[in-house]
Amino acid sequence: MKKFFMFLAVAGALTFTASIASAQDQPAAEGEATEQVQEAAPAEEAPAQLTAEDLLKGTGEDVPFHQQLKSYFIQGGPGFMSLILLCLIIGLALAIERILYLSFAKTNTKKLVAKVDAALKEGGVEKAKEVCRNTKGPVASIFYDGLLHYDEGLDVVEKRIASSGGVQMSLMENNLSWISLFIAIAPSLGFLGTVIGMVKAFDAIEAAGDISPNIVAGGMKVALITTVAGLIVAMILQVFYNYILSRIDALSIDMEEASIDLVDTLAKYEKK
Numbered sequence: 001m002k003k004f005f006m007f008l009a010v011a012g013a014l015t016f017t018a019s020i021a022s023a024q025d026q027p028a029a030e031g032e033a034t035e036q037v038q039e040a041a042p043a044e045e046a047p048a049q050l051t052a053e054d055l056l057k058g059t060g061e062d063v064p065f066h067q068q069l070k071s072y073f074i075q076g077g078p079g080f081m082s083l084i085l086l087c088l089i090i091g092l093a094l095a096i097e098r099i100l101y102l103s104f105a106k107t108n109t110k111k112l113v114a115k116v117d118a119a120l121k122e123g124g125v126e127k128a129k130e131v132c133r134n135t136k137g138p139v140a141s142i143f144y145d146g147l148l149h150y151d152e153g154l155d156v157v158e159k160r161i162a163s164s165g166g167v168q169m170s171l172m173e174n175n176l177s178w179i180s181l182f183i184a185i186a187p188s189l190g191f192l193g194t195v196i197g198m199v200k201a202f203d204a205i206e207a208a209g210d211i212s213p214n215i216v217a218g219g220m221k222v223a224l225i226t227t228v229a230g231l232i233v234a235m236i237l238q239v240f241y242n243y244i245l246s247r248i249d250a251l252s253i254d255m256e257e258a259s260i261d262l263v264d265t266l267a268k269y270e271k272k
Contacts, residue, residue, distance in 0.1 A: 080193035080226045084186055088233040091182035094175045095240035102172060102247045107137035109258035113265060116143060120269045125150050138168035138251070139258050146262060154266060161259045168255065172248050176241070183237045190230020197223025 112135060119127040125147055132144035145164040146157045201223060 080189055080196075081229060083189050084193075084226065084229045084233055087182045087186040087189070088236065091179055091186075091233070091237040092240070094179050094182075095237065095244060098175060098179075098244045099240075099247070102244065102251065105137050105172065105251060107135070107139045107254070109139050109254050109261075112139060112143070113258060113261045116262065117265050120265065138172070139255055142168060142255060142259060143262055146259075146266075150266065154263065154270065157266060158263055161262070165252075165255055165259060169248075169252060172251060176244065179237060179241050179244075183234050183241060186233040186237070187227070187230040190227040193226030193230075194223045197226065 112131075115131050115135075116128045119131045123130075129144060129147050132140045132147060142161055142164045146161040149156045149160045198220070201220065
């Protein structure tokens with residue numbers, strides 16, 4: 001288990017290092033392309049800031065996808081775009097953590113009930129407790145909690161199973177509220193960036209003293225980029241959120257069915 005998480009950490013570190021290296025190489029490549037453009041047309045003055053689209057215009061080559069994302073990120077404003085990106089990173093980290101937790105919580109309930117039944121026949125309640133202690137997952141924890149109070153009667157066992165099931169459900173739903181928070185915050189940040197961008201666009205129109213189509217279209221484009229980014233982040237996190245809910249529902253159904261089977265098994269054992 002520890003080796004698995006260490007592997008994930010190392011893989012994440014290598015990915016982060018590779019992204020930094022590629023980010024450092026990109027300015028150098030753009031600088032070489034800029035020098036080539038200047039040598040080809042020395043009589044013309046180069047624009048103040050060249051984008052990837054400008055460098056590849058007229059060459060017949062498509063702009064790489066990562067270059068387009070970088071260009072949109074800069075146009076949308078590093079401030080709001082960084083906050084939206086942070087929502088995506090934290091939300092995905094929480095979602096992946098929940099998916100891993102629920103994957104490890106999956107238990108073959110039919111097999112576990114059969115083992116408990118065989119242990120009851122062989123060594124009684126203590127043997128069944130040992131089986132539950134050696135089995136991982138929320139279902140085994142619920143079984144163990146119920147078997148601890150077997151001497152108090154089946155009614156108490158049922159109550160303890162119900163209480164323990166509620167605790168396990170709370171553990172499975174941990175951090176879901178934070179994921180839903182980032183789903184709501186990401187588009188809100190996008191709308192806020194759009195409003196601020198619109199204000200700046202109208203300020204530019206006022207300073208120019210003329211409603212130029214270029215000024216209006218440019219300001220609208222930059223303002224709407226943050227909204228698009230926020231909506232995309234919210235949709236991505238929403239897919240993960242719904243998937244996690246479906247996994248929790250499936251596990252809760254397994255826990256309820258297994259709890260009923262355990263009570264029936266204990267009832268049969270008590271009659272013997």
